Amino acid sequence: MTMGRPLTNVGSNTAAFGPAEWGLTLTLAAIWGSAFLWIAIAVDHLSPGVVAFGRVVLGAAAMALVPRARRKIDRDDWGRLVAVALIGNAAPAFLFAVAETRLDSAVAGMLTSGSPLFSLLVASLMLRSRPGINQTVGIVIGFGGIVMMTVPSLQGADAAPLGVALVLVAVLCYGVNGNLIVPLQQRYGGPALAMWALILSSAALLPLGVAGIATTGFAWSSVVALVVLGVVGTGFARSLSATLAGRAGAPRMSTTTYLIPIIALGLGALFRDEVIHPIAIGGVVVVLVGAWIATRAIRIRS
Numbered sequence: 001m002t003m004g005r006p007l008t009n010v011g012s013n014t015a016a017f018g019p020a021e022w023g024l025t026l027t028l029a030a031i032w033g034s035a036f037l038w039i040a041i042a043v044d045h046l047s048p049g050v051v052a053f054g055r056v057v058l059g060a061a062a063m064a065l066v067p068r069a070r071r072k073i074d075r076d077d078w079g080r081l082v083a084v085a086l087i088g089n090a091a092p093a094f095l096f097a098v099a100e101t102r103l104d105s106a107v108a109g110m111l112t113s114g115s116p117l118f119s120l121l122v123a124s125l126m127l128r129s130r131p132g133i134n135q136t137v138g139i140v141i142g143f144g145g146i147v148m149m150t151v152p153s154l155q156g157a158d159a160a161p162l163g164v165a166l167v168l169v170a171v172l173c174y175g176v177n178g179n180l181i182v183p184l185q186q187r188y189g190g191p192a193l194a195m196w197a198l199i200l201s202s203a204a205l206l207p208l209g210v211a212g213i214a215t216t217g218f219a220w221s222s223v224v225a226l227v228v229l230g231v232v233g234t235g236f237a238r239s240l241s242a243t244l245a246g247r248a249g250a251p252r253m254s255t256t257t258y259l260i261p262i263i264a265l266g267l268g269a270l271f272r273d274e275v276i277h278p279i280a281i282g283g284v285v286v287v288l289v290g291a292w293i294a295t296r297a298i299r300i301r302s
Contacts (some may be wrong), residue, residue, distance in 0.1 A: 018103025024244040028237060028256040032265025033109060035233040037271060039096055040105035041225035047216040048097035051056025051226060053209025055093055056201040058230025063239060065196035065228055071192040084193070085200035089238070093201070094208060095170040102163030104274040109264020110149050110284050111167045115257040116291040117142040134293055141221030148283030154275075178245055185246030194238035258288055 042051045065067045072079055101106055117139050124135075150164050184193050244256070261284045268274035 021244065021248055024240055024247075025256050028240055028244065029259035030263060031233055031237045032112075032242075032256065033147070033236075033260040035229060036096075036100070036105035036264045036266055038225040038229040038233060039108075040268075040272060041095055042229060043101050045217040045219040045222040046226060047212035048094060048101060049205070049208035049210075049212025050136040050216045051097040051229075052090070052094040052247045053125030053202065053205040054211070054226045055234045056198050057209075057232040058088055058204055058227060059238060060195055060198035060202055061233040062235035063191055063198060066191045066195070066239075069187050069191035069195035069239070070188055072190070073188060073196055077187065080184060081193075081196055082185065082200060084177055084180050085197040086204060087173050088181065089197055089234075090204040091173050092170040094205065095166045095232070099124070099163040099166035099170070102160040103167065104268055105277075106261075106265045106274045106276055107149070107160075107280070108163075108167050108266030109162065109262040109268070110276075110280060111146070112171055112174075112264075113149075113257050113261045113284055113287045113291065114142060114146050114168075115171050115174050115178075117146075117173050117287075119178045120175075122175045122179050133280035137156045138290045138293030140290070141289045141293065143256060143288055145283040145286030145288075148286060149280045150283075151281050152271045171261065178241075181242050182245050185242040189243060190239040190241075190246065192244035193242045198235065198238065259290065261288075 039051065044053075046054070096108060118136055121139065146168075150168075181193060241256070265276060265281070265284075269276075
């Protein structure tokens with residue numbers, strides 16, 4: 001990565017979302033909202049290492065079938081690509097898999113609603129700019145909502161503080177990654193960026209996948225869930241998210257998470273009989289209000 005390459009968001013379209021952007025947003029929300037259910041089903045019988053490795057391998061294989069994904073990456077951009085692979089793919093894949101052995105899928109999905117806040121904070125740091133008043137107010141409100149969502153999972157005999165912490169670290173990784181991928185997507189396109197990053201992620205997660213075989217079981221439900229998670233929820237979703245980030249910028253790309261908690265809550269209740277505490281649902285609303293305030297004006301005051 002040369003010093004002349006932009007850090008983040010430069011060249012993104014700042015106009016209102018058009019049909020293409022809204023189509024990408026709604027598609028990603030549906031895919032990512034259901035991903036937490038697929039992870040939960042997968043880790044019922046497969047170890048987290050196998051799930052994390054399997055999803056990125058399957059995602060890379062799916063993207064390899066797309067001709068545009070085979071575009072070569074310039075040597076100067078490989079450093080950033082490695083960062084995307086580790087921070088945006090490998091780390092979250094493993095963190096979410098481990099977290100959902102301790103948390104309900106709906107809780108994990110709710111916590112991702114903080115992604116726009118993390119993305120905005122990371123963008124401010126990378127651009128060495130401080131957020132404006134709208135962004136500051138939104139961030140404060142949003143993090144208050146995150147506290148509301150996490151409180152039920154940190155109390156009682158079934159407390160899962162480690163699971164909550166792992167999800168929040170994964171969400172922070174997404175915030176960093178959303179900013180890293182913008183200039184790469186604009187140079188190479190979403191399919192190429194997704195495929196090469198997933199190939200590198202597969203290499204990084206290979207040791208965890210091999211180690212996890214010793215403690216993994218087998219069930220067709222978990223295998224099918226892993227295939228869907230890898231091909232659709234990892235491969236094609238990574239390509240679509242990179243495309244949206246390149247078109248609209250990282251903070252606005254992360255607003256796809258506005259709909260994720262609703263989908264994750266519904267699927268968790270329908271297929272896993274998960275029960276969510278009312279204060280956690282209230283926290284989702286607070287986070288989304290904060291995220292909307294923080295991201296409605298995308299200019300960051302210097």
